[in-house]
Amino acid sequence: MEKKQIQEQRMRGYFIEATKNILRSEGVQGISVRRIADEAGYSFATLYNYFRDVRQLIFICVGDFQEECRARIAQQAATIPPGKEHLKTVLKGYLEYFTEYPGIFQLFFIEKLTDISTSRDTADRIYGFLDTLCDADWQYLIDQGDLTPELVALRRQMANNLTAGLLLFYLHRLSPGDWPTFVNQAALQIDTLLIG
Amino acid sequence: MEKKQIQEQRMRGYFIEATKNILRSEGVQGISVRRIADEAGYSFATLYNYFRDVRQLIFICVGDFQEECRARIAQQAATIPPGKEHLKTVLKGYLEYFTEYPGIFQLFFIEKLTDISTSRDTADRIYGFLDTLCDADWQYLIDQGDLTPELVALRRQMANNLTAGLLLFYLHRLSPGDWPTFVNQAALQIDTLLIG
DNA sequence: ATGTATTCTGAACAATGTTCAATATATTTG
DNA sequence: CAAATATATTGAACATTGTTCAGAATACAT
Structure with missing residues (x-):
């Protein structure tokens, strides 16, 4: 009976797509069960036949967005050999x-994680995401003998923290105020981290 | 008629204290208008005679916590002369x-700011808070001729970003998993930033 | 003490996530 | 093809949220 599975998956897809559209355009504050169901063309009650609750639905979107982000970055950095330049491209992407x-x-870092999932796994997957994208490059720097493993471990943490902080300040405080300045400053800070 | 003013201020204080207690112990998710009023010993409706809405109440708490934080750090760093060591103490505090x-x-950095205040001022005050605590030290480093103004500007941004990121990862992902390790890593990262 | 001002409060409203019994639709069976 | 059964969909209903407002309780003034 795989027909059932296909239909069910399709239904789930409608709700997931609706949720992702709202998240992309309006963020978490645009989300409500009735709104999602409206966008998907069903009643809000129908949603509960396909998802435990709205948190599960959002959790799925997190995974989808990560995949989207990963794919985009992979494409941007495809032609660059591993190492510092590749790392910079990944961070910029x-x-x-x-x-x-x-x-x-906001969904990834700002929203209370308990609103998405209480599992420790989820937090790890969200907060460890950037690190997985950079893993190969850091490893490469060790293998090349460019940096000691201890130094790489430190820089690695700093890169994660710095990046999160950059986004936090830019998106929440609008500091710096415009995109070109932000990119400029971010590049400078990353360079400082990687070279210094 | 200053008696009115005093009484009114006292009433406001009851609600503010109740709100701060909840925020300290349970964080934002513990907050609700009825809960605050309960804790203060009044009806939820009374709250609206003294505050425009719950966001204004929380906004006041933000200011109070900042003052508390500032005072504590000032005491910790009182005996240390300005410069890098003083800066480290401030960051650690x-x-x-x-x-x-x-x-x-969570209230400061994680909660949607629109839930607290829509004004740009508020965002600036929250996100610029650490920077004001460090202002004198950075200025000192320039005046001493230790570092160029440009270099200080860069490090300054990095310090803000790094610190926010450190807290974000530690408090949300529990990474690193224990407090001593966190302090250790934080110190290492800050040293790297200031020396390197 | 009586009348007026002020302060306090529960009822009520809209919006939220979630559940559930009933309705509508699909599927199977005779 | 019709009847019976299983499944899918749905709105009504509930609890909880922030907020408003008319009235009740209290304080103050005359």
Whole structure:
């Protein structure tokens, strides 16, 4: 009976797509069960036949957005060999993605995680996401003998923290005030981290 | 008729104190108008005689917590002369304060700012807070000729971003998992930033 | 003490997420 | 093809949220 599975998956897809559209355009504050169902063309009660609750639905969107982000960055950095330049491209792509979709950044880092999932796994997956994107490059720097493992571990943490902070300040405080300045400052800070 | 003013201020104080207690112990998710009023010993409707809405109440708490944090750090760093060591103490005190009260960190950085205030001022005050605490030290480093103004501007931004990121990861992802490790890593990262 | 001003409060409203019994639709069976 | 059964969809209903407002309780003034 795989027909059932296909139909069910399609239904889930409608709700997921609706949710992602709202998140992309309006962020988390645009989300409500009735709104999602409206957008999907069903009653709000129908949603509960396909998802435990709205948190599960949002949780799925987090995964989808991560995949989207990962794919985009992979394409941007495809031609660059591993190492510092590749790493810079990844970080820049990461910053680009979330500044294009501030609502998704908010969903990832700002929203109370308990609203998405209480599991520790979820937090790890969200907060460890950037690190997984950079993993190969850091490893490469160790293998090349450019940097000691201890130094890489430190820089790695700093890169994660710095990036999160950059987005937090830019998207929430609008500091710096415009995109070119932001990119400029971000590049400077990342350079400082990688070279210094 | 200043008696009225005093009484009114006292009433406001009851609600503010109740709100602060909840924020300290349970964070933003513990907040509700009825809960605050209960804690203050009044009906929820009474709250609206003294505050425009709950956002104004929370906004006041933000200011109070900042003052509390500032005072504590000032005391910790009182005996240290301006410069890098003083700066480190301030940053450490800042990290300490928010790890002691994770709910306040959440209130400051995680909660949707629109839930507190829509004004740009508020965002500036929250996100610029750490920077004001460090202002004198950065200025000192320039005046001493230790670092160029441009270099200080860069490090300054990095310090803000790094600190926010550190707290974000520690409090949300529990990474690193324990307090001593966190302090250790934080110190290392700050040293790297200031020396390197 | 009586009348007026002020302060306090529960009822009520709209919006939220969620549940559930009933309705509508699909599927199977005779 | 019709009847019976299983499944899918739905709105009504509930609890909880922030907020408003008319009236009740209290304080103050005459």
